[in-house]
Amino acid sequence: xxxPANALEVEHLSVEMGEVEVVRDLSFSxxxxxxxxxxxxxxxxxxxxxxxLIGAVPHTGTVRWAEGxxxxxxxxxxxxxxxxxxxxxxxxxxxxxLSSATRGDIxxxxxxxxxxxxxxxxxxxxxxGGQFQRLLLAFALLGDPTVLLxxxxxxxxxxxxxxxxxxxxxxxxxxxxxxxxxxxxxNVVVRFATNVLCLSREHTYYxxxxxxxxxxxxxxxxxxxVALYVHDDSPG
Amino acid sequence: MMxxxxxxxxxxxxxxxxxGLVGAFALMRRMTLAGDALSHVALPGIGVAIIIGINxxxxxxxxxxxxxxxxxxxxxxxxxSTEAVIGVVFSAALAVGAxxxxxxxxxxxxxxxxxxxxxxxxxxxxxxxxxxxxxxxVARDRLVLLFLSSDVARTVGxxxxRLGLLYLLAFALTVALGLxxxxxxxxxxxxxxxxxxARQLARNLNQMLGWSVGVALLATLLGTWLAASTRRETGxxxxxxxxxxxxxxxxxxxx
Numbered sequence: 184x185x186x187p188a189n190a191l192e193v194e195h196l197s198v199e200m201g202e203v204e205v206v207r208d209l210s211f212s213x214x215x216x217x218x219x220x221x222x223x224x225x226x227x228x229x230x231x232x233x234x235x236l237i238g239a240v241p242h243t244g245t246v247r248w249a250e251g252x253x254x255x256x257x258x259x260x261x262x263x264x265x266x267x268x269x270x271x272x273x274x275x276x277x278x279x280x281l282s283s284a285t286r287g288d289i290x291x292x293x294x295x296x297x298x299x300x301x302x303x304x305x306x307x308x309x310x311x312g313g314q315f316q317r318l319l320l321a322f323a324l325l326g327d328p329t330v331l332l333x334x335x336x337x338x339x340x341x342x343x344x345x346x347x348x349x350x351x352x353x354x355x356x357x358x359x360x361x362x363x364x365x366x367x368x369x370n371v372v373v374r375f376a377t378n379v380l381c382l383s384r385e386h387t388y389y390x391x392x393x394x395x396x397x398x399x400x401x402x403x404x405x406x407x408x409v410a411l412y413v414h415d416d417s418p419g
Numbered sequence: 420m421m422x423x424x425x426x427x428x429x430x431x432x433x434x435x436x437x438x439g440l441v442g443a444f445a446l447m448r449r450m451t452l453a454g455d456a457l458s459h460v461a462l463p464g465i466g467v468a469i470i471i472g473i474n475x476x477x478x479x480x481x482x483x484x485x486x487x488x489x490x491x492x493x494x495x496x497x498x499x500s501t502e503a504v505i506g507v508v509f510s511a512a513l514a515v516g517a518x519x520x521x522x523x524x525x526x527x528x529x530x531x532x533x534x535x536x537x538x539x540x541x542x543x544x545x546x547x548x549x550x551x552x553x554x555x556x557v558a559r560d561r562l563v564l565l566f567l568s569s570d571v572a573r574t575v576g577x578x579x580x581r582l583g584l585l586y587l588l589a590f591a592l593t594v595a596l597g598l599x600x601x602x603x604x605x606x607x608x609x610x611x612x613x614x615x616x617a618r619q620l621a622r623n624l625n626q627m628l629g630w631s632v633g634v635a636l637l638a639t640l641l642g643t644w645l646a647a648s649t650r651r652e653t654g655x656x657x658x659x660x661x662x663x664x665x666x667x668x669x670x671x672x673x674x
Contacts, residue, residue, distance in 0.1 A: 239569070258571060262567065262568050267618060268624070268627050277560040280560050306623075
């Protein structure tokens with residue numbers, strides 16, 4: 184069996200913020216069509232790693248994306264004030280016009296993330312947490328990405344909302360999109376990730392979920408026992 | 420050379436359209452306070468220009484461009500404490516400007532003096548306003564993405580540093596355009612108040628841009644007419660009309 188080519192190769196990546204080395208000598212690769220979950224306690228550099236991967240923060244080492252890679256990025260936080268009179272349509276149309284996507288393309292990506300077209304008329308401030316995350320996912324999909332970077336897409340939203348977001352991501356994986364996802368939801372990670380990158384201040388752990396997500400390792404990384412219920416239907 | 424009255428009206432109208440458009444994106448960029456402070460930096464530029472004997476507005480434009488580049492450079496380094504630095508630097512600029520320009524010159528620089536208009540100023544003003552309007556309309560989608568999330572904009576292939584600088588320069592140019600009408604102290608208000616009014620009334624981005632431009636135009640034209648009718652200063656009346664529009668919008672929204 185031949186291994187799939189890599190969507191991303193990272194070698195000796197380090198990022199300094201002021202005097203602090205937030206990411207230290209990190210090397211890993213992400214095969215095309217697979218999913219990588221990035222986990223770790225707060226302050227372990229997960230978001231900084233993503234920002235280094237997209238070239239938003241200065242770094243040393245090498246970040247190599249496969250040729251022809253189109254990135255779709257769903258950040259954890261937006262700069263935009265959500266109380267402004269900006270609708271879902273305003274955001275999606277702005278993105279669509281930049282990639283020559285059509286109104287039909289917008290309706291198609293909404294279907295892919297499980298949102299009704301009626302959502303276009305609503306101000307983004309009235310969206311639930313789950314709806315807004317799926318809108319951002321639809322926004323990222325308008326660029327027809329080969330790789331999705333999702334920074335805690337299920338953080339701060341209710342359980343049904345989390346289910347719908349993770350279901351949308353799972354469907355995209357099945358369609359062949361490579362997914363890199365920061366998540367605190369270890370049960371989600373176990374169910375969907377091909378590989379896990381666990382960051383902590385002292386060490387970095389990389390491997391398939393069942394290898395990395397052991398109670399002993401999680402307790403060491405998070406500094407306290409972490410409850411993790413692995414269902415029988417989980418892969419890996 | 421005499422300037423026909425209609426030309427002055429065209430200049431103030433185009434300046435108002437530019438202010439309305441730039442202001443709507445200033446709200447998106449969360450720079451209402453920084454924007455107001457930036458308008459103050461025009462004052463030392465005016466003061467230096469008077470001392471060395473060049474057109475005060477040219478001095479103001481140079482100082483404003485310097486201020487815009489300063490904000491841009493500070494935000495490139497870190498967002499932490501940027502607001503504080505902007506507050507200190509631009510308040511100091513206001514103080515320096517107040518020392519450099521004195522008497523009637525200072526009052527004109529602070530609150531505007533629209534009675535004196537040369538054909539050169541008219542041509543440069545109209546060109547500048549048109550440049551700002553075209554920039555905002557052409558770059559609208561990229562600005563939405565930039566202010567939604569600069570990281571997202573980057574993954575779309577937008578040069579976020581360049582676009583951010585161009586927007587700040589458009590902001591600075593708009594302030595410069597309005598200085599003769601409103602002065603260094605009040606021009607920031609014509610950028611921020613119409614956009615804040617639009618925020619109360621609009622349901623989407625198109626409406627927000629439309630209301631912002633409409634209120635800026637109404638305030639400028641009505642304020643100018645009131646000033647001519649009552650023989651008062653133009654700048655304060657423009658800002659008072661804009662503030663009244665904001666108050667009405669608040670009441671309308673609550674109903």
